[in-house]
Amino acid sequence: MSGSLLWMTTSAAQASPWAVKTLTDRAAEALPSSPWLTLAYLAGSLAALGALVSFLGMSLIYVERKLAAHFQCRLGPMRVGPHGLLQTVADSIKLLLKEDIVPERADRAMHLLAPFLSMSATVLALAVLPYSPSLQIADVNIGALYITAVGGLGVMGTLLAGWSSNNKWSLIGAMRAAAQIISYEVSATLALLVVVLFAGTLSLSGIVQSQAAGWWIWRAPGVGIVAFTIYLIASTAETNRTPFDIPEGESELTAGFHTEYSGLRFSFFFLAEFINVFVVSAMAATLFLGGWMPFRVGGLDGLNAVMGLLPPGGWFLLKTCGVVFLLMWSRWTFPRLRVDQLMRLEWKFLLPVGFVNLAAAALLVLWNLYFFP
Amino acid sequence: MGRVNFRDIRREERLLGGKRIPVAVLPRLSRNAGVWSAARSLLRSMRLTLHYLVRPSTVATRQYPENRATLKFPERYRAVLRLVEEEGCHRCAAACRLCEKSCPNGSIKVISRMGAISGKVELDRYIWRQDSCTLCNACIQACPFGALEMRPDFENAVYDRRLLIYTLNRYAGPPASVLHKEENPEARRKMMEPRDRYGGPVPANGYFLPNVPPLGGAPGPDAAAMDPVAGKGEPA
Numbered sequence: 094m095s096g097s098l099l100w101m102t103t104s105a106a107q108a109s110p111w112a113v114k115t116l117t118d119r120a121a122e123a124l125p126s127s128p129w130l131t132l133a134y135l136a137g138s139l140a141a142l143g144a145l146v147s148f149l150g151m152s153l154i155y156v157e158r159k160l161a162a163h164f165q166c167r168l169g170p171m172r173v174g175p176h177g178l179l180q181t182v183a184d185s186i187k188l189l190l191k192e193d194i195v196p197e198r199a200d201r202a203m204h205l206l207a208p209f210l211s212m213s214a215t216v217l218a219l220a221v222l223p224y225s226p227s228l229q230i231a232d233v234n235i236g237a238l239y240i241t242a243v244g245g246l247g248v249m250g251t252l253l254a255g256w257s258s259n260n261k262w263s264l265i266g267a268m269r270a271a272a273q274i275i276s277y278e279v280s281a282t283l284a285l286l287v288v289v290l291f292a293g294t295l296s297l298s299g300i301v302q303s304q305a306a307g308w309w310i311w312r313a314p315g316v317g318i319v320a321f322t323i324y325l326i327a328s329t330a331e332t333n334r335t336p337f338d339i340p341e342g343e344s345e346l347t348a349g350f351h352t353e354y355s356g357l358r359f360s361f362f363f364l365a366e367f368i369n370v371f372v373v374s375a376m377a378a379t380l381f382l383g384g385w386m387p388f389r390v391g392g393l394d395g396l397n398a399v400m401g402l403l404p405p406g407g408w409f410l411l412k413t414c415g416v417v418f419l420l421m422w423s424r425w426t427f428p429r430l431r432v433d434q435l436m437r438l439e440w441k442f443l444l445p446v447g448f449v450n451l452a453a454a455a456l457l458v459l460w461n462l463y464f465f466p
Numbered sequence: 467m468g469r470v471n472f473r474d475i476r477r478e479e480r481l482l483g484g485k486r487i488p489v490a491v492l493p494r495l496s497r498n499a500g501v502w503s504a505a506r507s508l509l510r511s512m513r514l515t516l517h518y519l520v521r522p523s524t525v526a527t528r529q530y531p532e533n534r535a536t537l538k539f540p541e542r543y544r545a546v547l548r549l550v551e552e553e554g555c556h557r558c559a560a561a562c563r564l565c566e567k568s569c570p571n572g573s574i575k576v577i578s579r580m581g582a583i584s585g586k587v588e589l590d591r592y593i594w595r596q597d598s599c600t601l602c603n604a605c606i607q608a609c610p611f612g613a614l615e616m617r618p619d620f621e622n623a624v625y626d627r628r629l630l631i632y633t634l635n636r637y638a639g640p641p642a643s644v645l646h647k648e649e650n651p652e653a654r655r656k657m658m659e660p661r662d663r664y665g666g667p668v669p670a671n672g673y674f675l676p677n678v679p680p681l682g683g684a685p686g687p688d689a690a691a692m693d694p695v696a697g698k699g700e701p702a
Contacts, residue, residue: 163518163519163525164515164518166518166527167525167526168525168527168529171529422515426514
């Protein structure tokens with residue numbers, strides 16, 4: 094196992110000139126010489142995470158509203174700032190100034206805790222994403238497994254919110270959300286495992302570097318596309334987006350599990366949902382679309398030179414935004430699935446397809462039937 | 467895809483929960499309603515939304531009030547009631563009150579008087595309640611003289627709701643058909659007694675709304691006589 098890993102690293106080192114150096118690596122290196130630099134790196138990482146969360150939240154919500162509007166033949170926010178650019182800022186200020194309500198017979202401690210659980214699960218996932226070779230906060234060597242595990246933590250926030258609200262519709266929404274998320278986690282993991290099989294490593298930056306010769310979506314013939322589709326569908330369900338947004342069910346359950354929330358703590362749920370969208374898009378881009386690897390074709394040096402002009406961080410952003418656009422496009426096109434249709438889709442369709450896909454991927458890896466192994 | 471022919475539905479009796487229940491059995495989905503056709507229809511719908519996204523000409527929203535200069539409403543758009551004016555004269559010939567009777571929620575009040583010069587019943591005040599009018603057009607259809615019309619002037623917002631109850635006619639007197647027969651402008655003007663917009667017995671002056679003071683100043687000259695509570699009701 095370690096022999097093949099060595100082979101993997103050497104070929105990767107030959108193939109890609111980018112060496113990954115995460116911020117925690119830099120912090121660890123600085124430790125013997127000056128602990129203050131270490132602290133500075135760590136504090137800087139925290140600040141960067143905070144800035145990323147707020148900036149992403151504001152821009153994604155604005156983009157969602159504008160895209161939703163234009164998909165529906167209307168304009169979206171136009172008044173607050175030029176073309177409504179400051180709309181989310183105004184909305185955030187409004188949410189912060191709202192009264193914080195805890196229903197009288199609600200379980201107060203859990204009601205206060207739930208949004209923080211959701212938010213922390215999201216932020217934990219943001220910490221290991223490979224944004225660029227030099228801009229990763231921490232590269233856990235079980236990155237893919239870590240993301241799956243932390244995604245499961247988010248369910249706790251939802252369940253706690255629905256239960257503690259002392260509201261039967263919130264409870265129904267929370268139960269549906271829990272059932273949906275834990276079901277679709279299985280399919281998402283199966284799709285993720287396909288890439289792990291091909292890449293030979295769970296570490297996210299290792300997966301990115303293994304795509305130096307080509308992105309897994311086409312380098313893994315057939316199984317790549319299928320795994321990508323399964324991963325996208327499962328992620329849409331994981332993040333409670335239409336057509337799988339029955340837990341929120343805006344037209345059916347008021348606001349589902351977050352009905353009884355207002356002000357800052359509601360904004361946590363809202364923000365967590367949008368940043369989850371970013372996280373799953375970033376994961377899809379990392380696993381299947383090459384992460385921060387530019388688009389390169391073997392022989393065409395001119396094309397490769399042009400593609401190399403965009404820095405790796407820019408490539409990551411481009412790919413993630415592409416997947417985010419795809420998710421938003423499908424949100425505003427498809428009707429909502431009923432909860433039984435949703436469960437049936439997962440257990441009777443996506444799961445068997447995922448298993449067959451994984452088996453086929455295993456065979457392909459075993460017999461080296463993919464390009465540039 | 468997914469469409470079932472009515473004639474293919476069969477009636478069967480099945481044992482469900484221990485009872486024999488009549489059920490309607492639909493035929494199985496055909497091959498045309500499978501996974502691939504579903505996926506194709508999903509992609510087709512995505513193409514439609516993309517079509518709307520990339521074409522700004524499909525946007526249906528208009529930016530008001532920036533577009534006021536070019537704003538056009540259809541001619542029959544109903545926003546405000548007016549008396550039809552022919553050279554400054556209205557057409558209400560007899561104050562017959564057909565419009566008042568046809569109004570479904572009593573937004574019109576016609577006050578008539580005996581014309582001093584013509585000797586016939588004339589329009590004194592035509593009071594319209596814009597705050598309760600539903601713009602249903604019944605009054606226009608009811609009027610036998612075509613004296614009413616609806617205009618598309620929709621910018622009617624006010625900060626004081628008493629301003630929404632007002633008199634539509636600018637003068638109390640005979641209609642255009644009588645006035646235009648009179649050649650002498652001096653005699654014509656004698657037959658037309660001017661009426662202000664907010665005088666009149668309707669609650670615009672605050673008489674009937676509790677705790678609402680009158681709208682600036684003394685009530686109109688005909689207020690006391692026309693007050694249905696304190697006065698004797700309108701003169702015939």
